[in-house]
Each structure stands twice: as C-alpha cells, then as structure tokens.
Amino acid sequence: MLTRTPHLFDDATKVTPGDSRWQGHTSDDYWAFVGPFGGCTAATILRAVMDHPQRAGDPTAMTVNYCAPIAQGSFDLDVRLIKANRSSQHWCVEMTQGDGDVSTLATVVLAERRPSWSHPQASYPGAKAFEETLPYPQIAAPWVKQYDFRFVEGEPKRGGPAGPVETFSKLWIGDRVPRKIDALSLLAMSDAFFARIFHAKRELVPFGTVSLTTYFHADAADLAAEDTTRVLGIADAKIFHKSYGDQNGELWSPGGRLLATTTQIAYFKA
Template sequence: MLTKTPHLFDDATQVTAGDSRWQGKTSEDYWAFVGPFGGATAATILRALIDHPQRSGDPLSLTVNYCAPIAAGAFDLDVRLVKANRSTQHWCVEMTQGGSDVATLATAVFAERRPSWSHPQASFPGAKPYEQTLPYAKVAAAWVKQYDFRFVEGEPNFEGTPTSAPPNAYSKLWIGDRVPRKIDALSLVAMSDAFFGRVFHARRTLVPFGTVSLTTYFHADAVDLAAEDITRVLAVADAKIFHKSYGDQNGELWSPSGRLLATTTQIAYFKA
C-alpha cells in the first residue's frame, strides 16, 4: 500500500525554489558510509529541474559528476538553462556548499517525446517473481535500509575471500522503496545508483569506493510511467573492467511487465 504521508524519499530530495539558485539539504535517511547516497543527490538535482518553471518536456538524460565530498547539511544548486529548441532543453546544475567550490556538476537533457516508430531492441531479462524472492538486508548504510532489495542472481558476499579469479560481477534483482512509492523519473535516477559497487562483488568484500560520474538515460516519460503504475523495478547490473583504481558499471531498469524504463552507466573510484 502506498503511503499517504510524505515519503522519506520526497523529504530527502526536496528543494526550495530561487531565481537561478535553489536550495536543498542532505538527509540522514539516505546517508552512505562517508557522505550522502549519490542516487539521492542525483534525484534532488533532477527534482530542481523538473520543478523549474522554464522546464519543458521529460528527462531524457542526466549526468552527475561528483567533484568533491558533500558534507551533511544545506547546499545550493545553481540551475541554468544552457540551450533550448522546439524539441530539447539542455541544462547545467552546479552544487556548492557554504560558498565554496563546486561539489557536484550535472548536465541534463529534457525532451518533448512525440509518437514515432518504436522497437524494443533489448530483451526483458525475466526473473523469479518478486513475491518469491527473499529480501536482502546485510549492509548497514542508512540509504540501503530505505530500499527493498531482492536478488534473483548475483547476491553479494561481503564476507568472502578474494580469489585470483574474481567472480562474475553480474546481478539481477528487484528494487523497490522499503515503504512503497510509485516509480517516477526521480525513482529511476536514484535506483540507477542503487546497485552495490561491482567491485564489492568482484572482491567479495567492502572496499573504499565512490561514484565519480553517473549517467542515466530515460526511456519512458511521465505518461508511460503513470501507465505502468508500479512500485518496483527489475534491475540488472554488470561491469566490464576494474583497472588502476577505477571501474565501470552498467545497468538496466525494467518494469515488471517487461518495459525498459532506464539504462545507466557509471565510473567509480575504488581502493583495493
């Protein structure tokens, strides 16, 4: 059942409008080990753009570069419309704290999506039903507790011993808010960063880790998501390489009915 009170996710990603400079604040409920959950930061930025009076269309892509550590507390968002035409808008958002240097730099594209030829090239990965999959709750970070993770394949083992041949970093899992919330664009961008670091899977242990750059591509607009009317997604994630302190990650977010809603790519720092 969907909550009728303000959802913790909406509280965590709320913004206050300004002229060009908007305000937000970090949330203890979406805190990671040394800073805010990157997905919540990305969703806050996207909310400022969606709420902006000059915004037209639906999000097509969002890239967030995490330039410096984000401290607990308030932050400013400098929101600028860089270029617009009849079909697309290009935005830039800079996050600062206390008047200091930029902590996060984001770019976004919004688009007026019109009816056209459509072909779903990717195949729905399929999975054991959500109701038949056990919840996963083995990570202490606050933000993890706000989600319901149910691994179908590739459940992480953080207590294993690294081997000379790392295990496959692929995972397939159901992701939903612990307190159910209807999936929208904000959900998708946050959940695109909700995959545990692929290096954790490969090394079988938690290591120092941080997202450097995250890009999410949206393949469904607000009308599409309203028609799906869902509170969880089927997610798959994998990595292609870990090399000299950086590793990639790619993921897909699917509706239970088999519609591809979003894809994501990420580059992250690790120490191992």
C-alpha cells in the same frame, strides 16, 4: 500499500526555489558511509530542474559528476537553462556548499517525447516474481535501509574463492515504503546497485562514484501507465583497472518495458 504521508524520499530530495540558485539539505535517511547516497543527490538535482518554471519535457539523459565530498547540511543549486529548442532543453546544475566550491556538477536533457516508430531491441531479462524472492538483509548504511532489494542472481557475498568472481546481478529494487516509480526514483535506483567491486573482491573496499549517466526510455505518461512501485534491475562491469572500474545497468518494469539504462565510472582502492 502506498504511504499517504510524505515519503522519506520526497523529503530527502526536497528543494526550495530561488531565481537561479535553489537550496536543499542532505538527508540522514539517505546517508552512505562517508556522504549522501549518490542516487539521492542526483534525484535532488533533477527535482530542481523538474520544478523549474522554465522546464518543458521529460528527462531523457542526465550525467552527474561527483567532484568533491558533500558534507552534512545545506547546499545551494545553481540551476541554468543553457539551450532550448522546439523539442528539447539542455540544463546545467552546480551544487555548492560553504565557500562556494562545486561539489557536484550535472547536465540534464529534457525532451518532448512524441509518438514514433518503436522497436525494443533489448529483451526483457525475466525473473522469479518479486513476491517469491527473499529480501536481502539490511546492512549498516542508512540509504540501503530505504530500499527493498531482492536478488534473483548475483547477490553480494563476503569471502569465498580466491581471485575475482562474476560481477553480474539481477534483482528487484523498490522503496521499502512503497512509492510509485517516477523519473526521480528511477534515477536514484539507477545508482542503487551495489558497487561491482564489492562483488568482484567479495569484500567492502573504499569506493566512490565519480560520474553517473542515466538514459530515460520512458516519459511520465509511460511510467504512469506501468503503475509500479518496483523495477527489475540487471548490472555488470567490464573492467577494473588502475583504481577505476565501470558499471552498466538496466532498469525494467515488471511488465517488461525498458525504463532506463545507466553507466558509471567509480574510484576504488584495492
């Protein structure tokens, strides 16, 4: 049953408009081990663009570069429309705190999605139904408690065989308090896969996303038509080398529509 009170996710991503400089505040509910959950930060930035009076179109692509640690408390967002044409807009957003140093830098592409030839090249991965899959036990980080993770394959484990293991996962992801999937929650969930290095090493190691890119393959009308509170995600990695590793993922609706694809590069210490 959907909540009728303000959802914690909407509270966490709330922004206050200004002329070009908007304001926000970190959320304890979406805190990770040493800073805010990166997906929540990305969604907050996207909300500022989506709420901007000059905004036209739906998100098509977004890249977020996490330049420096984000401290608990308030932050400023410098929101700028860089270029617009008849069908797309290009935005740049800088997040700053305190002395004005940039902590997060994002670019966002919005587009007017028009009917066209369509061909779903990727195949729906399929999975046991959400209701038939056991919830993953909660772990210490507050942001994890805001989601309902249900692993179909590749749940993270501690200990086990020597040497790296497979990093593929297939899982259902939904807000623990159900919320309809929109562009903001879809973006946050694109960063909600547990770090692939945790799967490969079977242990928690120092880790941080450096750059996240998400491509949206559904606009607001598509998401409204799917009318879902959860997605089926798959994630994997291709390489861990000299302190950096990649991660790639797909987010699907239960009805079999590819909603978003994502990739990131992350620092680790192991």
